[in-house]
Amino acid sequence: MRVLTRFWRELGGDPGRLIDLPAPPVVPLPSRLSTGDLAWASVAAAALASGRAAADLTALDPVRIALSYRSDRMLRIDGAAPSVWSPYSGFWVTSDGWIRTHGNYPHHAAAMRAALQLTDTAVSRDISAALASIGSREACTRISGAGGLAVEVADERPQFDAALREHPIVEIQHTEGAPARVLRHSPGDRPLEGVRVLDLTRVIAGPVCTRTFALLGADVLRIDPPHLPEPEWQHLDTGHGKRSALLDARSDRFRELLSGADVVVLGYHPSALARLGLAPDALAAEHPGTIVLDLSAWGAEQPARRGFDSLVQAESGIAVIESADAGRPGALPAQALDHSAGYLLAASAMILLERRRLHGGSWRASTSLRRIAAELLGMPRRQEPGSDADIDTTAHAARFTVAGRQILTTRPVLPWFEFEAPRPWSGDQPRW
Template sequence: MTGPASARHRLLRRVWASLAGHPSFLSAPLETGRAVPLPARTDVASLAWASVAAASLAAATLTGERPITLDPDRIAVSYTSERHLLLNGERPSVWAPLSGFFRSSDGWVRTHGNYPHHATALLRGLGLPPEADAESAAAALRGMPAGVATQAITAAGGLCVGVSHENAAVDATLRRAPVVDLRQGGAALPRLRDSRIAQAPLRGIRVLDLTRVIAGPVATRTLALLGADVLRIDPRALPEPEWQHLDSGHGKRSTLLDLNAADDRGAFDRLLASADVVVTGYRATAMDRLGLGPQRLAAQYPGLIVARLTAWGAEPAVADRRGFDSLVQAASGIAWIESSDGERPGALPAQALDHSAGYLLAAGVMSALRAQETDGGTWIVDVSLRRIAAELLGMPRTPSPEPSDAPLDPAPHLQEFAVDGRSVITTGPALAYDGGPNAYLPPRPWGRDTPNWSELP
């Protein structure tokens, strides 16, 4: 087998081996022979297919089922979910004015200001008042070298990276590590579970979700789809954009806790004591400061599955670095590869690093649960956007993206819910296996639930 199909299968085989999955599952009929319609110079189509396939395989192994053929169109629609989201028939604006590419005096930078506190920090780093607009920021950036702008904005707590060309040596080094790092973090007795059913193989599993934006919520949305009791916890002072939560909050409950406040931390610790899985998506150093680093959790809560998502990795040199998919694309060289004219940076046809990280992290959690039930132990799962970017940069490329033969019709792959009396249209699940769920439960309003586990079995 050669060409794109071989690339996606090679990636799936590597991921599956890192998850200690049984090779027999790789013979399941996941393949249609048709690529996921996400045209790009990089092989985003194979990355997306392999990531969803890994999660589908991991879910299927929990019940002994076999995956069914994955739908390439459904995967593409899921990966571009923000473009299909409708709130009462209207499409929300998903990019803030201070998020995007800006010229610097010696090149380009990519900024991210979707959260108000990040936008304020970005302007502060540029010496601008909080009410300054994108034109003022652009003018300031044009007068600064990219490195100076990045340093000033980062020091102020904002997000900015220089748009760089790829570094083959760095990417080759990153690719020596597994795409999903699954390892045992300590000894523990196996946790006995009820018998699995195909429709909800994670029923009875309790998941604390400390993630935001896309990748982490996609991972925990996948676990909720499979029956887990997922409780998302957000800080009180940092509201989540409504559209963002509704786009990936399916099947989860949502509560607000300040983990630096004694009462709230006590409530959180009680939840943690009876959790099966905790998923974190904040900077590694921030989690360490809260006493929620993987090693600390593994020592305090034997048998826990700790899943960690980072933008740049968890190594000391990058553990305190903020980041999002768009910034990793820019800093890793992807933005220049995807440039349409070689003059202005481009972007992938989806937030593919985020979505892939979500499915791969979910696959890691399910594989860890399977190992914990069989062999015991406390397990740690690590996935980073930068490591996934290195994987994409090592895959085959095309000189120019080829458009799909026919326009993609998203309608068959959408779901409609009523949330707070309003119509919400979102994408349906891409994950698929024989007997498994084929629709999400509704998202709930952000922050409205109590900090307790569900009463449901």
């Protein structure tokens, strides 16, 4: 409860909404760190921001939250579980320690092969052999230098994490100059009907945020660059209720979309956004009144650095803490940094939409996976992670037909609403 109270205060929510908060339930995400408590507080913040009363939080199902945080494991496409991890993603032993790599996207896998001088047919044993003879730092330098993604598995840094926690979980900035703005369209039964959201994100955190907007009635348009395909399973896992189109961010049409958006969600690393003229400050100057949500892996202090949840877990010390045997690194039971960042950003946007209606101005909300990791590392711990419960998923499954494919996903964590089906990735036109 204390975590939710602090999150809500830092987001700028009305403190009167916290009266009669229920005690948080046990969310079955077994780990040494308080993964379940973080998950409940993040989802509860989004529920409160959507207009639910504190007493309504008793309807949040802890099993549903756990399944949603692990939705990639529940996903079925035509009855089959997709392969969600590439052979190039994982922990690897080096000559002096461990590294974690991420190669789910083909261009990242190709960069890793180039760095390690491997052929296109390389398999896990080839990667293991190449890495066993070099040190962790050298391996990461080589892979990163080639355009791939790798970090050293490291111990936690308590002082560094404490310094991060001195900042709000989501930082809010206000720029004056834009008048108060009512929505372009009349709101309907769902709280975000009439809100236009431009989704410029990939890989769980941003898509979870914008999936929440779509669940609550917003018109969400996801735009991807034409040269960067998205894995099918990844989009189907988090694409519910959104439209999806391809468009060059340098085009006039893209600028028209920006001018029509109430909320713009950014998920690419800061230096890439700056090159495209999409830095949050630039968007506020060019499109006054816009609410910009800014998500990165490592934070504004490392603007050129790319990353994913698994890499942040490895470098922040989480992988060492969650090791099952004090040897091989471990992991959280879910991509919890991603999911929590998504729900907290969604909560911040709903609060900021109301501030914009009352006071005008442009607003920015930003967080990073590394900041979420610092939060988790500062929460209570347990000696042993516990074990996975045998959960009946029947009541928590949603079924859709998407382009002739039969899709099974988790139902939403906000139980007052139901998902609309994901649409095929890139199948829509780039227009409001």
